[in-house]
Amino acid sequence: MSIFVDENTTVIVQGLTGGQGRFHGLRNRDYGTRVVGGVTPGKGGTDVDGIPVFNTVDEAVAATGATASFVVVPPKFAADAIIEAAQGGVTFIVCITEGIPAHDEARTYNRLVEQFPGVRLLGPNCPGIISPGKCNIGITSGDIALAGGPVGIVSRSGTLTYQALHELSQQGVGQTTCVGIGGDPVPGTNFIDCLSAFQDDPETRAVMMIGEIGGSEEERAAEWIKAHMTKPVVAYVAGVTAPAGRKMGHAGAIISGSKGTAQAKMAALAEAGVHVCVNPTEAGAKMVEIVRAL
Amino acid sequence: MDLFEYQGKQYFARYGIAVSPGGVADTVEEALAVAARVGYPVVVKAQVKVGGRGKAGGVKLAASDDEVRTHAGAILGLDIKGHVVRRLWVEHASDIAKEYYASFTLDRPNKVHLGMLSAQGGVEIEVVAEENPDAIAMLSIDPLVGLDVATARRWVAEAGLDEAARAEAAELLVKLYRCYVEGDCDLAEVNPLILTPGGTVHALDAKVTLDENAAFRHPEWDEFRATETEDPREQMAKAKGLNYIGLDGSVGIIANGAGLAMSTLDVVNQVGGTAANFLDIGGGANADVMAAALEVINTDPKVRAIFVNIFGGITRVDEVARGVLEALSRVSISSPIVLRLDGTNAVEGRAILAEHLNDRLLTEPTMLDAARRAVAFANQ
Incomplete structure (x- = not known):
């Protein structure tokens, strides 16, 4: 099994007619993802390489029955696009857009929670999600993932996610699902959402978690793991040497005063029984060792 | 973006938030003019984006022209935790209950x-x-x-x-x-x-x-x-669309993706080195971007070695390799470059570099190996 998306997931791409939307949308389809439509206001009735384009999410969902949406639109339109997707009836939204104002994210998140409780948002500013061999929504290269499990991956960083997939796939260790939750301050889906889904997924037998400086999601995840998680967890947290007060590339990756340091996160995770590693290579090796002993 | 106090007060004023009457002064004469306008006593405040101004002597009460001259003269040019004061905010002193x-x-x-x-x-x-x-x-x-x-x-x-x-x-x-x-x-x-x-x-x-x-x-x-006092290299990087943060070490870092760039800093530290910077060339970077990144790092005199750590996703490794050669043809890079190239089109990328490799342009198979090699150069 996998979490959140599988071979039955049908996807529309909001922004399919744009450069990025076309590139990633077609790559996702080539991977085998059921990309059934696109949405671009004013371009309804056209198509992108055979994928029909609609003016609104409502029309796209009515015509295709899509269950998920992949939002690839510029930052100033992204919050509205997410709400439109929820109103249109999809239940899973992946938004890769980087650069959405934090206040827009906070409003959008709370609107989804209050008005669309059945909808899950992944991102913004995330690489997306891949259930190897079944469904890939986002910008991850499908060829670095390996189907068959038993590892679930959840990560705040894009390239470190690829690194993690690579380390495992090279050793012949497959993944059930790899979720990039993104590097923004208000992620729609957090570590605990993913850990909980992996805990409930019978095919996932171990979880790799990649965190980074900023916020306290890793500390909260540690508490959750301590209380609920029975599967082994390997963690890596980036930014041990990051200076305080600077946004390290991601809007959410900032040490504020003494809060949000990698050291505090690593300590909390270790205290919860997580195997904490000091670099991605060590984390990969540790996970391979754990999987071989299962 | 952090604002100076005076900018913050001007921003507050846009929303009708009450602030003390005052004005900006870049010279002692301007400070005197503001004081005359808002009325004595006044407070002369250093405008720096760092805490602890008061303790550093950057905030002074002045009851007369002479006192404004003394304090404004002393505070302008003052170094507060590495921030040199170029501008003052002079405001009417408030009675505080x-x-x-x-x-x-x-x-x-x-x-x-x-x-x-x-x-x-x-x-x-x-x-x-x-x-x-x-x-x-x-x-x-x-x-x-x-x-x-x-x-x-x-x-x-x-x-x-x-x-x-x-x-x-x-x-x-x-x-x-x-x-x-x-x-x-x-x-x-x-x-x-x-x-x-x-x-x-x-x-x-x-x-x-x-x-x-x-x-x-x-x-x-x-x-x-316009008034953001950034490190000149940070300004140069921003103009080229790069995400750069200057640090104190001797290994120049170039990576794609914020997480990988942070991780690269950490790994360099683990093998006994120190990073000179954080530099994320972003997703989908092409040869031009890579060349610009090398040029920015090349202007940093502290850099003794450059570690290019790329895991291609949208970024294609062959483009990165072309960018390295492009930069080498445009400017003389003063430090040895160690590359670790993986991911999309890595084989093509390594092939492009193969005939150009020498003792100042090297590739290593893993992130850790490359970090060790770069740190060895930097610590030589």
């Missing part, structure tokens, strides 16, 4: 807004939070609901603000919240918020951090950007 603290920021764990209000202002709020957390009244605000005056009135009472201050403080807090939201602030902080003996409430300081992601809807921020 009480000092409070107020701020709005994002409550990341709960994904709502957080208001913090305390009757103990004028000191660092972190200290209050540590020593006397009950002295801070926290208010969670649903972004969809916002803050109304009725809620603010209950809040000022709960925080224990003096009766005389409550009505005006509640109004001011609603305006400050509006500034925080409509003004797209990451942080809007007033410390101290004061009550005067005459019973009025106003902001005596302003600490504002703007969310750069919202710049597209704030053309008025251009004037703030």
Whole structure:
């Protein structure tokens, strides 16, 4: 099994007619993802390489029955696009857009929670999600993932996610699902959402978690793991040497005063029984060792 | 983007938040002119984006022209924790009956807004939070609901603000919240918020951090950007569309993706080196971007070795390799370059570099090997 998306997931791409939307949308389809439509206001009735384009999410969902949406639109339109997707009836939204104002994210998140409780948002500013061999929504290269499990991956960083997939796939260790939750301050889906889904997924037998400086999601995840998680967890947290007060590339990756340091996160995770590693290579090796002993 | 105090006060004023009358001065003469306009006594305040100005001698009271000359002269050019004072804010000195603290920021764990209000202002709020957390009244605000005056009135009472201050403080807090939201602030902080003996409430300081992601809807921020005193290399990198942060070490870092770049800094540190910078060339970087990144790092005299750590996803490794050759043909790179190339088109990328490799341009198979090699060069 996998979490959140599988071979039955049908996807529309909001922004399919744009450069990025076309590139990633077609790559996702080539991977085998059921990309059934696109949405671009004013371009309804056209198509992108055979994928029909609609003016609104409502029309796209009515015509295709899509269950998920992949939002690839510029930052100033992204919050509205997410709400439109929820109103249109999809239940899973992946938004890769980087650069959405934090206040827009906070409003959008709370609107989804209050008005669309059945909808899950992944991102913004995330690489997306891949259930190897079944469904890939986002910008991850499908060829670095390996189907068959038993590892679930959840990560705040894009390239470190690829690194993690690579380390495992090279050793012949497959993944059930790899979720990039993104590097923004208000992620729609957090570590605990993913850990909980992996805990409930019978095919996932171990979880790799990649965190980074900023916020306290890793500390909260540690508490959750301590209380609920029975599967082994390997963690890596980036930014041990990051200076305080600077946004390290991601809007959410900032040490504020003494809060949000990698050291505090690593300590909390270790205290919860997580195997904490000091670099991605060590984390990969540790996970391979754990999987071989299962 | 952090604002100077005077910019924060000007930003507050846009939203009707009361501040002391004052003006900006870059010279002693300008300081005297502002003092004459706002009336004595005045406070002469260094404009630097760092805390602890008062202790460093950057905030002085002046009751006469002579005192303004003395203090403005001494503060201009003063080095406060590495920040040289180029500009002053001169304002009419307020009589202070009480000092409070107020701020709005994002409550990341709960994904709502957080208001913090305390009757103990004028000191660092972190200290209050540590020593006397009950002295801070926290208010969670649903972004969809916002803050109304009725809620603010209950809040000022709960925080224990003096009766005389409550009505005006509640109004001011609603305006400050509006500034925080409509003004797209990451942080809007007033410390101290004061009550005067005459019973009025106003902001005596302003600490504002703007969310750069919202710049597209704030053309008025251009004037703030013009005064951003950035490291020249950070400016150069920004102009080339690179995400660069200067650090103190000797290994120049180039990576794709924020997480991988942070991780590269860590790994360099683990094998005994220190990073000279954080540099994320972003997703989908092409040869031009890679060449620009090498050029930026090449201007840093501290750099003794360059570690290029690429895991191609959207970024194609062959493009990165072409960029390295492009940079080498355009400028003389003064440090040896160690590359670790993996991911999309890595085989093609390594092939492009193969015939150009020498003892100052090397590839290593893994991130750790490459880090060790780069650090060995830097520590030679």
